[in-house]
Amino acid sequence: MAATCCNFIQASSGFQGLPEYLQLQSYFTRCHQRSSSSVEKVFHKRCGGRLQVERWHQYQHVSCARGVESSLSSVVGEETDEDISKGTLIWRAIKLPIYSVAFIPLTVGSAAAYLQTGIFSARCYFVLLTSSVLVITWLNLSNDVYDFDTGVDKNKKESVVNLVGSRTGTFIAAYLCLALGLTGLTWTAVVERNMRSILFLVCAIICGYIYQCPPFRLSYQGLGEPLCFAAFGPFATSAFYLLHGSSSVKNHFPLSGTVLSASILVGLTTSLILFCSHFHQVEGDKEVGKMSPLVRLGTKKGSEVVKRAVLMLYALLVAFGLCKALPLTCIFLCAFTLPMGNLVVRFVKDNHKDKNKIFMAKYFCVRLHALFGVALALGLVLARNTKFTSWPILLS
Incomplete structure (x- = not known):
């Protein structure tokens, strides 16, 4: 308490001379073991009218104001989280940007088929787009339903179950x-006479099921990312490629x-x-107990x-171009998405500890996913006018 009072005296500059200040500082040093109440009484007795009481109270007011401002900031932040509008919660629940994961595999697969056949x-x-969205x-x-069952979404206000109030509905x-989506996918496969695509699509849906549904729930074991990679990458993209290509080469369309x-x-x-x-x-x-990778x-x-995943993305892009698996037009156009990739890396690095800001990381990744996918598809379409030829790896 004595040291604190000395610091306050120095900050207020309420004394008229340095010798008087040094004298009081020495006195408070000798009295540092006294109780705080005794020290304050002596302080007021010694200082008398020489201490500018107004400055003392002003200093206390500023200090308290800062503390109150900090407290209010945290309280306001909490109230802001609780007072999110219903419209905002509904928008988050719809997750419209996430539906790019239906659009991009289909578009890239269709572009790859167009590169080989020239038909769209x-x-x-x-x-296929409507079925994929379904x-x-x-x-x-279903992810909201099963996360509601395990309690992981108990505080998630944008959960569809929490918004609707009905788990059964x-x-x-x-x-x-799911039933409507499968019907559309199966009907297209039958019309195009390519049953291999159904095998790929069923595998993709199985990956989605064991990712979140009981009794598997492999996402709780940290296996969600590999399953997501397989479902939307090799399985879905290849299936859409086969469905579009089979319109011209029904029984001999290669998986390139x-x-x-x-x-x-x-x-x-x-x-x-x-x-x-x-x-x-x-x-x-x-x-x-959900052991996600993070x-x-x-x-x-x-x-x-x-950071390493984004670097790997562009390293693989270049590698596939060098081995002539992808045309140079894809490399060129996808290179324009580098600023978006850099933004994802920097944002996650700077905000990984702030859960209020890091919430936006997945939406930046959605932008990267969409821009990169569109650039990739456009590169495949433009390569149709070049001498690029893809090499087959599997024939029907």
């Missing part, structure tokens, strides 16, 4: 979407190195979205994983 079926494309809707809704809606390379890149960007969606949920995942690694190491 708009009817087939939009039927399947993704099933993934999102959400469950029924989810599997109705080009579509395989492109599907690996699509799978990588899709998995990055899922990985970054865990950053702001680490504490909640720990409570229910629970195991921590957010700091997780930010390094994001």
Whole structure:
């Protein structure tokens, strides 16, 4: 208390001379073992009218104001989280940007088929797009249902189950979407007479099921990212490629190195979205025993994983170009997405500890996924006018 009072005296500059200040400082040093109340009494007695009381109170007022301002900031932040509008919560629950994971595999697969055949079926494309959106809707809704069952979404206000207030209704809606989506995919495969595509699509849906649904729930074991990579990369992208290509070469359309390379890149960007969606949920995942990669690694190491994943994405792009699995047009156009990739890396590195800001990381990854996928597809389409030829790896 004595040392604190001395510091206050120095800051207030309420004494008229340095000798008087030094004398009082010496006195308080000798009295440092006294109780705080005794020290304050002596202080007032010694200082008398020489201490400018107004400055003393002003200093206390500023100090208290800073403390109150800090407290109010935290309280306001909490109230802001609680007072999010219903419209904002509904928008978050819909997760519209996430549906790019239905659009990109289909677009890249269709572009790879166009590169080889020069044919594009708009009817087939939009039927597959609608069916894919329905399947993704099933993934999102069923994920909310099963996370509600385990308690991981108990504080998640944008959960569809929490918004609707009905677990059963959400469950029924989810599997109705799955049934309609499967019907559309199967109908397209039958019309195009390519049953190999159904095998790939079923494998993709199985990956989605064992990712989140009981009794598997492999996402709770930290296996969500590999399953996401396989489902949206090699399985879905290759299936859409086969469905579009079979319109011209029904029984002999090859699974080429080009579509395989492109599907690996699509799978990588899709998995990055899922990985970054865990950053702001680490504490909640720990409570229910969901061992996501970020629970195991921590957010700091997780930010390094994001950096290496983005570097790997562009390194593979160049490697596939050098071995002529992808045309140079793809390399050139995808290079324009480098600033977006850099933004993802920097944002995660700077904000991995702030769960209020890191929430946006997955949306930056969605932008990277969409921009990279569109650039990749456009590169494949433009390569149709070049002498590029893809090499087959599997014939029907």
